[in-house]
C-alpha cells in the first residue's frame with residue numbers, strides 16, 4: 001500500500017464490522033483516530049483492543065459522542081477534531097429492517113451524510129470525505145455487471161437512502177469542489193458481520209450445530225445470489241480511495257456471485273457436516289449424513305422484492321487505485337466458521353458444569 005504521513009481521521013460507524021477493520025488499518029499507519037458514536041460501546045466491542053490496548057499502552061482510538069441525525073453534534077465533532085479524512089460508514093444497513101423502520105434508516109443515510117458534507121464545507125473544506133455507498137443503489141439493475149455509470153434503481157428504503165446520499169456526494173463534489181468519494185460496496189463479510197445477515201447467520205448456525213448447541217437453522221431464499229467479498233479487503237479500498245488525486249466514485253466488488261445455497265454448503269462442509277438437499281423450493285431441507293434435518297426454509301425470511309442481478313465491475317478501482325478483492329469465497333466462509341467455532345467453544349468452557 002502507498003505511504004503517506006499520519007492523518008487526523010474521523011470515522012462514523014467505528015464499532016461496526018467495517019469501522020473496526022478500518023480503525024485497525026489506520027492505527028497501524030499511525031493515524032490519530034476519532035470515532036463518532038451515539039453512545040460509548042459496551043465492553044466486548046470490536047474496537048476494545050484499540051480503546052484499551054494491552055500492556056497499559058495509550059488508546060489508539062478516541063470517541064466523540066453525537067448523533068448523525070442532529071446537525072449540531074455533527075458540526076461540533078468536525079469543528080473540534082478538524083479531521084483531514086472522514087470515513088462515513090454508519091448506517092442502518094439491514095435491508096428488511098429498513099422496510100420495518102424506513103424513517104430512522106433514511107435519517108442516518110440522508111441527513112447524516114448531508115450534515116457531514118455541510119460541516120466540511122463550512123469548517124474544514126480541505127477534508128477528504130469517504131461515503132460508504134452500497135450495491136443496493138442499483139436494486140433492479142438495468143445492466144450487469146454494474147459499474148460507476150449504472151443508473152440508480154433502488155428497491156427498498158435502505159437502497160433509496162444510499163442512492164440519495166450517493167447523488168448528494170456527486171453533486172457536492174461537482175458544485176463545491178469537496179474531495180468526496182462514493183465507495184459503492186457490494187456485500188462484504190467477516191467474522192464481525194452482524195448475526196442478522198445471512199452469511200453470519202449460517203456460519204454461527206453451522207458452528208453451533210456441529211458442537212451440538214443448536215439443532216437446525218431456518219433461512220429464506222436459497223437461490224438468492226450475492227457478490228460476496230471480505231470486509232478486511234474492502235477497508236483497504238476505502239483508504240486507497242482517499243489517497244487518490246481527486247474524489248471520485250468506485251465500485252468495490254469481487255465480480256463473482258454465489259448463491260445462499262453455496263454458502264450453506266461450504267459452511268457446513270467446513271465444520272465437518274456436509275449437507276444434502278431434499279424437497280423443492282420453499283419445502284426444501286438440508287440433511288446431514290445421518291439424515292437429520294439441519295436447514296429449513298421459513299417464509300418469513302423471504303424478501304418481497306429481491307435485488308436480482310447484483311454483481312460489481314471493480315475494474316476502475318483496479319486501474320486507478322491498484323485495488324482488488326484478494327480473499328476468495330471459500331476462504332471467507334472458512335474464516336467465519338472457524339471464528340464461530342472458537343467463540344462457541346470458549347463459551348462452552350466458561351459455562352458452569354451441569355450437576356446431576
Ligand SMILES: C[C@H]1O[C@H](OP(=O)(O)OP(=O)(O)OC[C@H]2O[C@@H](n3cnc4c(=O)[nH]c(N)nc43)[C@H](O)[C@@H]2O)[C@@H](O)[C@@H](O)C1=O
Nearest residue numbers: 093095134135136186187196197198199219220221224301
Ligand atoms: C450490498 C448490501 O449487502 C448487504 O445486504 P443484503 O444483500 O440484503 O444482505 P443479507 O445478508 O441480509 O442478505 C443476502 C441475501 O440472503 C438472502 N437470505 C436468505 N435467507 C436469509 C436469511 O435468513 N436472512 C437474511 N438476512 N438473508 C437471507 C436474502 O434474501 C438476500 O438475497 C448489506 O451489507 C447491505 O447493507 C448492503 O449494502
